[in-house]
Amino acid sequence: MIDFRSDTFTKPTPGMLEAMCRAEVGDDVYGEDPTVNRLEILSADLFGMEAAIFCPSGTMTNQIAIKCHTQPGDEVICDKLSHIYIYEGGGVAFNSLSSVRPIEGDRGRITAEQVLESINPDDIHKPVTSLVSLENTANRGGGSCYDFEEFRRIKEVCLAHKLALHLDGARLYNAIVAGNQSPRHYGEVFDSISVCLSKGLGTPVGSVLIGTNELVKKARRLRKVFGGGMRQAGFLAAAGIYALENNVDRLAEDHKHAAMLAAALAQKDFTGEILPVETNILIFEVKGRFTAQELVDKFREQEIVTIAISKKQVRMVLHLDITFEMVQRTIQVIKNL
Numbered sequence: 001m002i003d004f005r006s007d008t009f010t011k012p013t014p015g016m017l018e019a020m021c022r023a024e025v026g027d028d029v030y031g032e033d034p035t036v037n038r039l040e041i042l043s044a045d046l047f048g049m050e051a052a053i054f055c056p057s058g059t060m061t062n063q064i065a066i067k068c069h070t071q072p073g074d075e076v077i078c079d080k081l082s083h084i085y086i087y088e089g090g091g092v093a094f095n096s097l098s099s100v101r102p103i104e105g106d107r108g109r110i111t112a113e114q115v116l117e118s119i120n121p122d123d124i125h126k127p128v129t130s131l132v133s134l135e136n137t138a139n140r141g142g143g144s145c146y147d148f149e150e151f152r153r154i155k156e157v158c159l160a161h162k163l164a165l166h167l168d169g170a171r172l173y174n175a176i177v178a179g180n181q182s183p184r185h186y187g188e189v190f191d192s193i194s195v196c197l198s199k200g201l202g203t204p205v206g207s208v209l210i211g212t213n214e215l216v217k218k219a220r221r222l223r224k225v226f227g228g229g230m231r232q233a234g235f236l237a238a239a240g241i242y243a244l245e246n247n248v249d250r251l252a253e254d255h256k257h258a259a260m261l262a263a264a265l266a267q268k269d270f271t272g273e274i275l276p277v278e279t280n281i282l283i284f285e286v287k288g289r290f291t292a293q294e295l296v297d298k299f300r301e302q303e304i305v306t307i308a309i310s311k312k313q314v315r316m317v318l319h320l321d322i323t324f325e326m327v328q329r330t331i332q333v334i335k336n337l
């Protein structure tokens, strides 16, 4: 079985499992797990930021960040395809009592001009705009990456209007590798950054929220309130440290594999628009002979698992459990369809 549904389907490698088994642990709710502490310091240092906190999921790191940056009744500006808006169960309303201002962006990315236009005036009828949340890479944009200059322009708007700037970096290392960037540049621009360790980096569990000492202190209280305080979490944090040390550079292979699959699909009459492949996500339209679901079913017969994300679109995500040979086999199947 070749599973392209998501980069969350990876299983820990023997090296990662060994690192997990060897972890030195303690009770992290008491701040006494040395491995969690090490992962948090490492994460903050990589981004040149003050502090970080390890959480069970990327939804939790995003939701805690949003809660830190808003007051009830505030409004959050984000792209209308943002994970925080469409895939977090209405958490912005539920957890932060805030509304969302969804913006029609370009493949999940919004501009400084759009942010500026969406800030509410000081008017008692309007929610108070307090936060801008961006996503890089943008999942529903097909793994699209921002031009870093746009972040700087958005930051200027945020500074001028006293807005906080959060980054949902579930796949940030994919963007960093694809763009040959340094995490430090992100640390200079964003007030908080959420990074998933359980996507392309291949750990079984966990995300980190990175920011100032003040933000992370607040986040520790919120993590407890949200039920995310874990005890001997060092076993999981060890996987994160291992991933940061071993699984970042190899993301380039996933990007290459995604481009190879896109090239093979481009030759087929049933392929409609393919979103530009910038990282490890491939989203394409299906037309003519198959509906999206029928194509997914055809792949299934060949033990290739994909997912229809809309009536017309199929998504394939590359990750560390998909080898070059598996990509070759998939290309052969595509050719024969």
Ligand SMILES: *Cc1c(COP(=O)(O)O)cnc(C)c1O
Pocket: 056, 057, 058, 059, 060, 062, 083, 084, 135, 138, 139, 168, 170, 171, 196, 198, 199, 207
């Ligand atoms: C996966 C993902 C998250 C976090 O999801 P969890 O499943 O809660 O870890 C956040 N944002 C984006 C863009 C994601 O793809």
